Amino acid sequence: MLNSEQVRFLNVKWLCLAVLLVLVSLVTFQRSAKAAGPYEVGAFYFDNWNPQLNPSAISNYKKIYGSSANQWSGVTDMLTVPGLWGFGPLPNREPLQGWYDDRNQSVVDQQILQAASRGLDHFAFYYYWSEAGGGERPGQQSIYNFINSPYKDLMKFYMYFIADGQWPASDWNTYMVPKLVSMMQDPSYKKTPDGRPIVGFYGNFAARLGGATQWQTALQSLRTAAQNAGLPNPLLLDAAYRNLQPSITAGMDGFLPLNLAGIGLDSHQYVPEDYATSYPPAWNDFVYATYPPGSGYENYENYLLIPGGISGYDPRPWGKGTIITSTPTPAR
Structure with a gap:
């Protein structure tokens, strides 16, 4: 078994298409x-x-690709080979582990080694509840494979709960809160420097729980259950952006907005741009943006913000006609 020091020297290129990068700074x-x-x-x-x-x-x-289609269809049919829409061939879209099934323990073990060797501190697992209620959605073995991995000491993890499906509101206190608290109790669960376990939320939970007041009550019940289990008050993050007040009213501690990987890269059409020169001013503008009165929008100046960005498969990721340079350099 490799230890932490050995993993630091693994010469493994970081490419895991199941993982979407996010820059995290708890400040x-x-x-x-x-x-x-x-x-x-x-x-x-x-x-x-x-x-x-x-x-x-x-x-x-x-229906689109034929009876042999699987979770990688679209990538294998339209990107790594010439496809119907003219995107391929882009052979480097195949993961280093091949066309894998993330339910396998060996897959997650290798992903931990790859991530840790490149300095990643944690995974934030997307987490889905069963649409019928009563438990989590099947097919999320990767979370438990992380918990059971012999390499789990190399990284941390936390849950990023996705509001998907129409599960019963009663599931929140009956099943969801106990599940989240049990995850927080794992020794590898990600916490803030002062010990607060982190939980993220994406989507409209208020609608599924009956309204804004019920969502506020639900978050408080999660905090209470965690503290009753001997844990510090959890740090709760929402994916909201611009329209921030509903999240603050509900009781969120801060924000982790998604889908922001390309900000600043499409400012000048047909002009090559890169992350090193485009990101700093773009993020500064995004955080301190000024919105017109009555818009309902506000900036992040007075809130905890964890900047994040999602990558994708599209070879034209930020719009037709935009030119982006992304050749790796130390500055980028």
């Missing part, structure tokens, strides 16, 4: 757009690379 932004202290880098773990988690997607793939 508020300053006017200089620099973190006010040490920061950590983690990755969203999009646990959808198996045929079980999203059967409706597999059904649609089979």
